[in-house]
Each structure stands twice: as C-alpha cells, then as structure tokens.
Amino acid sequence: MRQTTDFSEVLYFQFILRDLFGKIVPGFALLLVVALSLTPSKALAAFNELSAGMWIVLLSASWTIGQALQAFGESRGWILSRPEQVHANTALTREMIFFQIATAEEKWTYDRLGSIKEACGNGYLALSLSVLFFAICSLIRALQNKSMLHVEDILLAMITAILAGGAIWYMRNMHRAYSDNQYKWIEESLKFHRPEWLVRLEDFKEKGLIGEFELERMRAIIPNDHLSSK
Numbered sequence: 588m589r590q591t592t593d594f595s596e597v598l599y600f601q602f603i604l605r606d607l608f609g610k611i612v613p614g615f616a617l618l619l620v621v622a623l624s625l626t627p628s629k630a631l632a633a634f635n636e637l638s639a640g641m642w643i644v645l646l647s648a649s650w651t652i653g654q655a656l657q658a659f660g661e662s663r664g665w666i667l668s669r670p671e672q673v674h675a676n677t678a679l680t681r682e683m684i685f686f687q688i689a690t691a692e693e694k695w696t697y698d699r700l701g702s703i704k705e706a707c708g709n710g711y712l713a714l715s716l717s718v719l720f721f722a723i724c725s726l727i728r729a730l731q732n733k734s735m736l737h738v739e740d741i742l743l744a745m746i747t748a749i750l751a752g753g754a755i756w757y758m759r760n761m762h763r764a765y766s767d768n769q770y771k772w773i774e775e776s777l778k779f780h781r782p783e784w785l786v787r788l789e790d791f792k793e794k795g796l797i798g799e800f801e802l803e804r805m806r807a808i809i810p811n812d813h814l815s816s817k
Contacts, residue, residue: 610653613713624724704765711758
C-alpha cells in the first residue's frame with residue numbers, strides 16, 4: 588500500500604506538476620502562440636494533421652522549451668531559485684544540510700513546494716512572452732495591411748490584455764510566495780534538527796574531516812532558535 592502511495596506521489600509531483608505543468612504546458616503554449624502568430628492558417632492545419640508520433644516529438648520539444656525557458660528566466664532573475672534576500676552560498680549550504688538530516692516527509696513537502704514554484708514561474712514567463720510576441724506580430728500585420736481596427740477588435744484586445752495581465756500577475760506572485768515558503772520550510776526543518784546537526788559537526792571535527800573554521804561556519808549557517816515542534 589505504501590509503495591502505491593509513493594508511486595502516486597512521484598507521478599503527481601515529479602511528472603504532473605513538475606514536468607507536465609512546469610515544463611510541457613508552458614513550452615507548448617509558447618510554441619503554439621509563436622506558430623499561430625506567424626502563420627495562423629498553416630499552423631492550425633498542421634496541428635490537425637499531426638500523428639501520434641509527431642505529438643510525442645512536439646511534446647518532447649515543448650518540455651525542452653520549458654527547460655530553456657526556466658534557465659533563461661533564472662539567468663534574468665525573473666524566476667527565483669531562492670528568495671531574493673538570501674545569499675546564494677547560504678541557500679546552497681542550507682539546502683545541502685537539509686537533504687542530509689531531513690526526514691522523508693520533510694523532503695516530500697520540499698519537493699511539493701518546489702514543483703508548484705516552478706509551474707507558476709515558468710507559466711507566468713511563458714504567458715508574458717506569448718502575449719508580447721502575439722502583440723508585436725499583430726501590430727506588424729496591421730501596419731503591413733494598412734487596415735484600421737474595428738471597435739469590436741479593440742475591445743476584445745483590451746479584455747484579453749486585462750485577463751492575461753491578471754493571470755501573469757497572479758502566477759508571478761504565487762511563484763514568489765512558494766519560493767519563500769520553500770525556503771522557510773528548509774529553515775524550519777534545520778531549526779528542528781539543529782541539535783542533531785551540531786552533534787554530527789563535532790563528530791566530523793573529531794575525525795579530522797573539518798577544521799575549526801569550517802565548524803564555526805557550519806554552525807552559524809543554521810538558524811539558532813530551536814522549534815519544539817514542526
């Protein structure tokens with residue numbers, strides 16, 4: 588029964604949340620908008636004629652685009668791997684300690700928060716780039732055709748822009764909130780396991796694995812206030 592539960596959790600958090608909603612859906616959405624913006628009629632006809640094998644290729648490409656989207660967002664600071672106010676070395680060290688002393692349930696919660704964080708971050712960035720690309724292509728097409736937009740088209744564009752802007756704002760805030768929550772969860776776990784980690788550090792020092800400087804640095808990296816309960 589426990590193995591079935593573990594499999595369901597891995598399927599949900601590792602594939603459905605992290606890969607499907609976090610990578611494939613944002614990548615596919617961006618790819619679809621680009622195709623429809625450039626050649627709307629040809630893109631629709633091509634999607635309708637895709638075979639099962641081509642769908643697999645397309646979804647694989649979408650996953651790759653999602654990965655690239657996340658890497659690009661992280662390099663620009665638009666997608667957070669940690670809260671902005673936390674130094675990279677501190678975050679990395681605390682995460683390393685967390686995975687050494689945290690329980691399976693604590694790691695599961697950490698993965699769940701991370702999966703939602705990635706899905707929201709990649710989602711808002713994909714939607715932002717999609718709206719921007721579609722708006723630019725639509726403007727270029729209108730200028731080339733020298734056509735005046737009808738009032739209905741303008742109203743539709745305004746409503747779409749407002750809805751898209753609201754969705755982008757919401758997902759961006761959710762991404763930042765879950766980034767904070769994931770890091771706070773690490774801090775909470777380290778506080779709870781602090782006595783255990785200090786004993787390990789003393790053991791490492793006695794065995795000559797770390798020196799006095801490393802001992803003090805690793806002690807200082809863990810928050811001091813101990814929690815009596817999780």
